[in-house]
Amino acid sequence: MTLPEAPRGRPRDTRAHQAILTATAELVAEAGYAATSIGAVAARAGTGKDTIYRRWSGKAELVYEAVFTETESGPVPDTGSLTGDLTALVEALVQEFSAPAAAAALPGLLADFAANPGLRSRIRGHFLAPARTRLAEVFERAVRRGEADSAVPVDLVLDTLAGAVFFHVGLVGEPAGPRLAGQLAGLVGRGIEAR
Amino acid sequence: MTLPEAPRGRPRDTRAHQAILTATAELVAEAGYAATSIGAVAARAGTGKDTIYRRWSGKAELVYEAVFTETESGPVPDTGSLTGDLTALVEALVQEFSAPAAAAALPGLLADFAANPGLRSRIRGHFLAPARTRLAEVFERAVRRGEADSAVPVDLVLDTLAGAVFFHVGLVGEPAGPRLAGQLAGLVGRGIEAR
Incomplete structure (x- = not known):
């Protein structure tokens, strides 16, 4: 057709x-x-x-x-507040890490990345780039509203959000309770507030 | 230990x-x-x-x-401030994840934990228990000084600190710059402040 x-x-x-x-x-x-x-x-x-x-x-x-990267195809969250936007981003991360395919893929994927320096060197610039772009948009809007501190490195926020979800769901293997995304977004949102 | x-x-x-x-x-x-x-x-x-x-x-x-767990044998940091104590805890985490043995062990260790539900079910209660005890001591001291919000779950703070270091050093494989521990401790310290 x-x-x-x-x-x-x-x-x-x-x-x-x-x-x-x-x-x-x-x-x-x-x-x-x-x-x-x-x-x-x-x-x-x-x-x-x-x-x-x-x-x-x-x-x-x-x-x-x-x-x-399935959740990276939709519009970037724009709830009007930093914590609201971060909560939506973290909820998408939790959903990704909670999917059966993620649990099945992670050990092998981690082993391949660890064993292949060429692949590993592309994590930040290639694999994480779409997630970083989305987070940077949320962060820059919050800086313009006077909510977020422009001095905070976006990569630090990305590592913190993705690392915490990865650790809790992907590594410890605990199901994410309904409050996890809000609690984590609240902690990180307060952590990067403008003062 | x-x-x-x-x-x-x-x-x-x-x-x-x-x-x-x-x-x-x-x-x-x-x-x-x-x-x-x-x-x-x-x-x-x-x-x-x-x-x-x-x-x-x-x-x-x-x-x-x-x-x-090598860094868990010394005294719990007690610098007098929440951010100071968190910085010391994160520096120890960075040191552990940056060691050659950690880089060599991680992929196989993760695969074994992922493949063995009995082992995985003991991560929170057994493997992470000493690190959690140390963080809880730092956190409770900060609550008593009026610095930290007692409503924040200690496990959320543990997952956030350990997850961020794991993600940056263990997974992406980037060397931790001299500012990483201070920046991460600063973000999380502000994120759990009493208000």
Whole structure:
């Protein structure tokens, strides 16, 4: 099927892209990280392996995107307050880390990142970049409203929020209670307030 | 870990205990987590494997204690201010995560914890207990001085501090700059202030 208003090939590319991500998340949740191969993903998504390798450097990057960036496609939260925006960002993080695919992917993903310096050197600049952009937008709005202290490094806030959620949900493996996102956002929000 | 005053036979036990922890940290740093076995630790420490199994449930618990609890043997920081005490606690965390043995141990340790629900269920109550006790002492002193808000859960503060250091040093693999501990302690200290 061709959609006339779209550039040639685009809709099919987008569909293939999403099918690959969905197949990856499903396979990881069902079979685990080690048993998920690019070939198995291609077969389930109905694409060729070359289509996958044109877009992703390999399994670690593909699984990371399939499991940890789904919530980064929507609009950046804009509730009118720093704590409200941070709560929404943390709720999305909690949701990502609580998904079965995340629990299944994390140990293998961490091992691959640890073993591969080339991959690891791209964490800050590549893998975390979309989350950082969203947080920076929230932070800059709060600075303009006079709520947040512009001297606080955004990366410190990102490491603190993502680290706390990762530690609680991903590492200790405790389910996130309904108050976790609000409590963490409240702590960090007060911690970066303008004075 | 703190050993109380010695019952009979204690000095020899204490020496064996420390020799086992030192041998474990050395082996992990030299050969990696996977290649570190209880047998190899026993041989290097000059003890029997049974001595190790009397004290530790297995490799994961032994490596965790060898790599991540060394700084828990000294006195709890008491600088007179919440931020000062938190800075000292975070500096110790940064030092632990920056050690070669920690970088070498983390991926395998995380995989073992993830794969073993029995081990994982003991993280909060057993593995994190000494760090939590130290942080609780700092926090309760700050509450008594009127500095900290007694309503903040200590576990939330622990997850935030440990998670941020773990994320920055252990996961992203960035060396901790000289300002990291102070910046993180400042953010969290302001975040839990009494108002």
